[in-house]
Amino acid sequence: MGVLTGKSVAILATDGFEQVELTEPMKRVKDEGAEVHIVSLESGQIQGMNHDEKGDTFSVDKTVDEVSADDYNGLILPGGVLNPDTLRTNDKAVQLVRDFFVQHKPVSAICHGPWLLAEADVLKNRTITSFSSIKTDLINAGAKWVDEEVVVDQGLTTSRDPNDMEAFCKKVVEELREGKHEKQTV
Known part of the structure; x- marks a missing residue:
């Protein structure tokens, strides 16, 4: 029985996601027992x-x-470039992201994924990292951007790119295991 048994996790993605940034975290949380x-x-x-x-196609479980x-x-x-850029133009996707922060639940984003966090307006006064090309967008959204392998700020886990996958997945599991983070601000 894994440390995430009984927990459920959503991976929000659409066409154009960087495959390893979906498959590796998904495998790790499933291996720890999460649905x-x-x-x-x-x-x-x-x-x-x-x-x-182009990589593989994946079945959508829920809309x-x-x-x-x-x-x-x-x-x-x-991440992936097209994936978060498309998602951030959808009001329901943006609201879903925002609602995780309102409920103080762990959120993890890698590479270009934090673009969606900027759109959801949840980055003010948070320390994060991302793919370097979106650094200015995230700073303009109120974040303190740092160039580090993985950053955790009040339940928000971010990493730069697939080279950081091992550290990212480890922190994703840790934050999900811990659960709610009462100090989060939106």
Whole structure:
């Protein structure tokens, strides 16, 4: 029995996500006993990417219309450029992200994933990291950006890119195990 047995985790993604940034955290939390749902804008399949090459397709378990933050113990946001850029234009996806913060639940984002956090307006006074090309966007959203492998700030876990995957996944599991973070601010 894993340290996340009995917990459920949403991975919010759409076409264009960086495949390893979905598959590795999903594997790690499942290996620790969590139930995981891939949540997307529409039902069916979503297209993964291996950098600039098409990767595999993955089945969507639930749509943003079918879920709420109440249904889950935590949220994972993979990167890829197209994925978060598309998600941040969808009001329901943005509200779902915001609701995890309102409920003080762990949220993890890697690479370009924090773009969605900027859109959800949950970065004020938080220390985070990301892929370097979106640094200015995150600073403009109120974050303190640092160039580190993994950063945890009040239940928010962020990493820069797939090279940080081992440290990212370790912290994702730790934060999900700990659960709610009462000091979070939105």
